[in-house]
Amino acid sequence: MAPVKNGRHLFNEVPVGYPVPGKTTVYDESQTIDLETVPLNGGILIKTLSFSIDPYMRGRMRAATKKSYSPPYAIGEPLGNHGVGVVLRSENTSFKARDHVWAFLPFQEYVVQTDVAHVKLLENKENIPWSNYVGAAGMPGQTAYLGWKIFSKAKKGETVFVTTGAGPVGSIVAQLAKLGGLKVIASAGSDEKVEFMKKIGVDIAFNYKTTDTVKVLEEHGPIDIYWDNVGGATLEAALDAANPYARFIECGMISQYNQTSPYGVKTLMNIVGKRLSLNGFIVSDHMTPENVKEFYDTIPAMIAKGELVFLEDKKYGLDKVGEAILDVQSGKNHGKSVIVVAEE
């Protein structure tokens, strides 16, 4: 068989402020691959199906000299993130052709993966859509499930405030909180998202662009748990609205990722007076075999039964990665942002 195009989406330059599609990142079709003869060196050949586009990716679009928790993307190389693929060929006994897998993969149509230590075989007994495995049944779902389990110390009857409540993490947190008997206040950036949050059971759903967060929390708080995906002025308001001994789960600060000058939070005195605890949280720290097993034993079944509801915002083709990233950074996506590279 002749070589085929292996489309890739590359990191092109470090952005200042919001990333610009076609400038910060570019789609490239210069490479080809021979699917039958490409050497596997004991590994597997994966055809990628779906990629996750996540807020944290902005943090990797930085100068290589700047330290952070995740490594920077390399200029001229493909972006990468968690994705689902199907095995085309295998030289490893743990995988065979037609298996579906979940792994951290470069943004390209075909990937030869020699190190398969972190490639997870997806059984999908529940027969949910493969794209779910980069969302509610993937890293964002694990973030919501494990962060809530480990840090919330939630008690029935308490009140939680969830930011980005229509997003892939926030919407799962909100539903887990409702299942636990909590009152849920949740914010998002459009009326459409507010409608979705109401549908999944959020008690107080509001559009932070048209409704004052401070007033909502004054009226419907105080809060015992704050799930922070946004930081900045919202975190400032949550600190003022916290009950004594409230727990703050610091999962992300997307309002700050594209700011050249970060917002100064003025309400930190509440931490002492109210004995608050704030815990920074990155899901990869907690992906122990026990936690991961518990997650996959629990969440896909809940999705299949309709106990967890979520939205996916699918874009088709690796050439759409730049737009998808900008949508996520600016809050224009409706639900979990997924790049569909191929249906099967």
Add this chain to the structure above:
Amino acid sequence: MAPVKNGRHLFNEVPVGYPVPGKTTVYDESQTIDLETVPLNGGILIKTLSFSIDPYMRGRMRAATKKSYSPPYAIGEPLGNHGVGVVLRSENTSFKARDHVWAFLPFQEYVVQTDVAHVKLLENKENIPWSNYVGAAGMPGQTAYLGWKIFSKAKKGETVFVTTGAGPVGSIVAQLAKLGGLKVIASAGSDEKVEFMKKIGVDIAFNYKTTDTVKVLEEHGPIDIYWDNVGGATLEAALDAANPYARFIECGMISQYNQTSPYGVKTLMNIVGKRLSLNGFIVSDHMTPENVKEFYDTIPAMIAKGELVFLEDKKYGLDKVGEAILDVQSGKNHGKSVIVVAEE
């Protein structure tokens, strides 16, 4: 015996910014007390010896309508805080005349205490000065000892940054950290305090008014533990200088107590990226019988043996309370601020 003067120090008006001696609080000699005949109603009559003047008292000088962790002082009534006294008369079998006690007491020369549930009998087998029981062997010492024990998760070889390192809490924290095998960076607001910090074993002692905290932490950090007594720009710098998984013990934010507009902290993104934990801490939450026993079994003996060194800044007479409070708020005190009401 004829009635004697019962001098008191009263809360007079809510301050804006720093409290003003003679205006925010006033000394009053209008009351008298007959020490032989005053009814005790089953309680005890205490002659006060020493009072502690603490940073947190500023927070109680507020409008009665404003909520916080400690109740507001009442206008026209005496201030109050932890003090040591000697029992003159007792109608309670747990106390007898000449006993020394530690309790939260109003700022007056003589106090009839009917509710003795929170009055602690001081045995002082170690024969340390009674004034120590409002400092290193009192609430500030408990703050340092219990905060460090519960929240530091300190490991030998780690680095801690302690603010107000010459003060009653900070200097004990610094010494406990040295005993635990940590490297200690500590700041204070005068060269005299820096000399004292060096004397007690602080590795990197600096005057934050003449040396840039950011540069000190860049050179001698990163830090694994931050003991925060100051908040504001120092907290901002500590967040940037933190190692992954660093623990922040949020004990106080004195740089902010007298500000009408608080400082906006811009480095909170570190909480997520470095998975920091910040814990607000108020010692009274942790004064369980076990913890208090452990403290009194440990600290007075260490003081008597010279294993813990500290300074006391004594002022004589309840009329000096206003000055002492202002000194503590503006950092002019040298060591633990104590009002000595009477020597014995």
